[in-house]
Amino acid sequence: MTYKNNTIAAATVATMTMFAAPAAAETLPVSGIYAAREDAxxxxxxxxxxxxxxxxxxxxxxxxxxxxxxxxxxxxxxxxxxxxxxxxxxxxxxxxxxxxxxxxxxxLPSGTTEESKCVREDKDGKCIQRRTITYKCxxxxxxxxxxxxxxxxxxxxxxxxxxxxxxxxxxxxxxxxxxxxxxxxxxxxxxxxxxxxxxxxPIQRNEDIRVLESRKDMDKPLRKPFKKALKLTKSDWGAACAEFDRLNTLQQDHITLTFNAGLCREVVGDLDGAADLYRRTLELEAGKDYPTA
CATH class of the missing domain: 3.30.160.150 (Lipoprotein like domain)
Incomplete structure (x- = not known):
């Protein structure tokens, strides 16, 4: 039995300097199966x-x-x-x-180290005499x-x-x-x-991958529904993905919408569709630093 690398978001995330997010962040659940490194x-x-x-x-x-x-x-x-x-x-x-x-x-012998120790204190407990002791290492x-x-x-x-x-x-x-x-x-x-x-x-991992949240260059009418979709990721990722997909069709080639739509494809197992959208994400603005978790 062979397995395809089932978490393509991981590779895209690494390229985009993003990481698995903490529980409080807006995320989508991705279950990934990474193929064994040797086929036979x-x-x-x-x-x-x-x-x-x-x-x-x-x-x-x-x-x-x-x-x-x-x-x-x-x-x-x-x-x-x-x-x-x-x-x-x-x-x-x-x-x-x-x-x-x-x-x-x-x-093997490895030199020495020195430590200063108090050897005499006054009646108030204040050190009035110290001695340096050498220890072998x-x-x-x-x-x-x-x-x-x-x-x-x-x-x-x-x-x-x-x-x-x-x-x-x-x-x-x-x-x-x-x-x-x-x-x-x-x-x-x-x-x-x-x-x-x-x-x-193969190895199976369940990860929460952080969605992109930047609304820079996003059409103004889409910003409010996008913000709503972000909130939905915490309670109903299916509804959130439906909205991300809709917004991506309304403004294609926006980097945030493209990546989030790709992540939604991966969540439901459409790996080919996800890979296409991830590749497009990297093409849109190669080398840009994205917000880390």
């Missing part, structure tokens, strides 16, 4: 996540299995994720996932590398992704908390697992 792997319906080698293999295997298991569209799981092969795989395309996950750790360096491979039933490689990242944190003896290897590695493992999940399955 998303065709498999059953995935067997096998053992991963390396000192972080067990942790990564669990994180990846959980990430893939959470992938879903409209509340339905996208994959049947299993630990081992078993009967029943023949009912749908099956792939086997395995790989490696390693971490390397290095602790160290740097914790962590590097994580991993690889994920997917094979089909014919043992042919259908997906291969490598990953490498590193991080460092400096800490000194006067700190109450110090960074841990497990804490740093966990974040790296989660990031790699998410990257693989994003490659393999």
């Amino acid at each position: 792997p998303s065709e498999f319906r059953t995935l067997v996540v096998e053992r991963f080698d390396g000192n972080e293999g067990t942790k990564f295997e669990l994180e990846l299995r959980n990430a893939i298991s959470r992938a879903g569209i409209d509340g339905e799981g996208y994959f049947d994720v299993r630990r081992n092969s078993g009967p029943g795989e023949g009912a749908s395309p099956v792939a086997w996932i395995s790989g490696t996950a390693f971490s390397e750790v290095e602790r 160290r740097e914790l360096n962590v590097r994580f590398t991993g690889e994920v491979q997917m094979l089909d039933a014919r043992d042919e490689l259908v997906y291969d992704r490598g990953f490498s990242t590193s991080g460092s944190q400096r800490y000194c003896a006067n700190q109450s908390t110090v960074p841990t290897v497990s804490g740093m590695v966990s974040g790296m493992i989660e990031r790699f697992a998410w990257e693989v999940r994003r490659d393999l399955a």
Whole structure:
């Protein structure tokens, strides 16, 4: 199963320097399905996540299995994720996932830091003598590398992704908390697992996209009904869209009306119509900065 990128407003919004709006803004609800980044792997319906080698293999295997298991569209799981092969795989395309996950750790001296402390106070509690104390510091360096491979039933490689990242944190003896290897590695493992999940399955997002509100260059007779349509977005987006569409036919090529009409097309699933209106929006005034949420 393949999915078309179902939130074209997101790309237009990014180009126009707009963002998802806060709840108080005038918005329209858009449900988007973003296609998997890799075509072939998303065709498999059953995935067997096998053992991963390396000192972080067990942790990564669990994180990846959980990430893939959470992938879903409209509340339905996208994959049947299993630990081992078993009967029943023949009912749908099956792939086997395995790989490696390693971490390397290095602790190095990292100079010193100084802290001034009061060592003597007068009877009123005022500091009358301070001392500068020097503390040694160290740097914790962590590097994580991993690889994920997917094979089909014919043992042919259908997906291969490598990953490498590193991080460092400096800490000194006067700190109450110090960074841990497990804490740093966990974040790296989660990031790699998410990257693989994003490659393999589509992602669904529900967003409130802010409508444009500028009435600059709008025909005077349209301004009052436009303002009314803006208010309707909070209570009846269907009525608001009907008015945006009507106004767009009365004054074509007005940037605000064109974008809002496109957004309304997307809300009801008319992606081709929405794309045409978004492209026209960008053509009307390329490079203009629009109000951010």
